[in-house]
Amino acid sequence: MIDHVRSYKKDQVSRAEVVTAVGRFRDDHKIRRVTAALDEIEDFTSDIWLVDHDLHVPGDLDLTQERAYLLVVLGGLVVGGVYGDSDHPESFLLVTGSMRARDVVTxxxxxxxGDLSTDRLIGDYNDCGxxxxxxxxxxxxxxxxxHFTIGGALDANAVIGRPRLEVGTPPTVIEEDxxxxxxxxDRDxxxxxxxxxxxxxAITHVDGFRDFRELKRRVYAGLPFRAAETRDT
Structure with a gap:
């Protein structure tokens, strides 16, 4: 369990506080889904966590590994390593301020x-957003x-593929071929x-990724996508 969080299952945060916190979600369907889960959370292996201030996690933060169904940060979030979450089992993160992480796989x-700042931002599957x-x-x-919705600007050195993206100015993309x-x-x-x-x-053709799981593995391991790259650690 990460430091400085209050746990719903440990009676450190009340139902009323959770309902108030999730009311900050932009989408009503998230509010309804999480509120309904309060009646079943005791049967979940995961918990609901609330942080009343900025949160700094020195290493990685993976909601699935932490068994967090919902994490609400009433402030900014800084993750020194990679941030990850899951669609199965489903998990929710709400940050009312800005977020910074070495890498993000969501x-x-x-x-x-607020703003999201990261080295590599990777989406995974289409059930959530x-x-x-x-x-x-x-x-x-x-x-x-x-699916990504960005209220501000997308400032990225490289945008790969054709993301399912709502943003004011559509980015220039590098197609997967x-x-x-x-x-x-790397070629592998x-x-x-x-x-x-x-x-x-001689002609060289590229036809997308060989194995998306290997792409994610490199992100979680803090490894570059190209061997010639150097990464700050």
């Missing part, structure tokens, strides 16, 4: 009312099939084919 419900009220700053953004993928990912992460044209000249 499959669950992620809601940040992410809402960022402010700007998103990332070196690389790959939304996969996850674009040779520029080789500028950002990609499906790369070699051919020849009618004149016998």
């Amino acid at each position: 499959a669950g419900w992620l809601e940040v009312h 992410a809402y960022i009220g402010g700007d998103v700053h990332a070196r690389l953004f790959y939304g996969e099939h996850h 674009d040779l520029r993928m080789l500028d950002h990912f 992460l990609l499906r790369v084919f070699h051919d020849h044209d009618d004149d016998g000249n």
Whole structure:
């Protein structure tokens, strides 16, 4: 369990406080879903956590591993390592301030009312979604099939694929069959084919990722997508 959180199951936070906190969610369906879960939470293996101020987690924060169904941070969130969540079992994060993490892999419900700053922002599957009220700053953004709503600007050095994205100014993207993928990912992460044209000249083709699980593994391990890259630790 991370420090400085109050637990619903340990009677450190009341039902009324949880209801008030989740009322800050932007989407009504999240409010209804989490409120309904309060009647069943004792049967869950996960808990509901509330932080009344800014939260700094020095290492990784994975809601599934922490067994957190819901984490509400009434302030800003800083994660020194990678932030992760899940769609099965479903998890929710609500940050009323801004959020910063080394990397982010989100499959669950992620809601940040301020800015989100990270090195790599990776979406995972399409059951849930992410809402960022402010700007998103990332070196690389790959939304996969996850849905993202960004209230401010998307500032990313590289946007991969065609993300399911609502944002004021749509970004310029690098398609998954674009040779520029080789500028950002090792060949063993990609499906790369070699051919020849009618004149016998060698041609290289890229057809997306070989294994998305390996992509996520590198993020969680803090490893670069290209061996030539160096990463701050």
